[in-house]
Amino acid sequence: MSCIRFNTPAQRAQLRALAPAMLTAEQAAALHPAPAMTESKIARLRLLARDETSKIRERAALDPHLPTEDFELLARDADAEVRACVARNEATPCDVLRSLVDDPSERVRGFLAVNFFVPADAMERLANDPSPIVRDLVRWKAELATA
Template sequence: MGIRRSLDCMSCIRFNTPAQRAQMRAMAPSMVTAEEAAAQHPAPEVTDSKIARLRLLARNANPKIRESAASNHNTPVDVFEALAQDSDDGVRACVARNEYAPCDVLRMLAHDPSDTVRGFLAINFFVPDDAMSTLAADESATVQRLVRWKHELASV
């Protein structure tokens, strides 16, 4: 019985012939670069209504919704400034890791009371050098390690 059952299971396995494998390779989609993909699928235009929606999201009572505004590339400077002072660590962390956040806002976050926020700031490649110097001397060993890790990555 055991042998019969194994043979039945073997019949479930599909083996493709060389011709079938060649046809699958021929029909496979070609790989495109990130730039080509971006050109094929351009981002929609930033409109006044989109900015108005971001302003509304930034004032929402739910911190997860405020995080979406803090993570957006099109968030206005004044909204970034307000979100960088949000009472929720998660919202401030989203600002800290956003590469489009203004340098002055990122500098401000170098003094944030949350190790998590400063840790996310430490790994953002768009943080100004003076803020990175502040983080390199941070009281948190974790933040200091993240600064060293990012420096090592940048050196490679």
């Protein structure tokens, strides 16, 4: 038995007519609003930021609702992947992003280079990074911004 379907033009037209309309991101968000951020949810995020498992700390580092003190804590994490998650989070405070400019991990500095919320002074330092990959990412982001 073949898994290839041979629909007639009429069948294809009917499938198109019955297909659901695609929603914009704004329409989908209006239909499915995110639940409110509560103090108990923030308390749970703070616990995740201190978990012994690095993958759980990574998840906390990616959350836009993480309190500033926890971003600061995770920016000093021993695991480079956790610090990379802090660097790529657009909600990370500017001072925390600045603190990652001299991170020993090229991956962390690379994620920092493509984060559009990194302050200009930090981007200038990344433009002179020892890593050609980081410098190329800075250049690429600058080209995107001017395109």
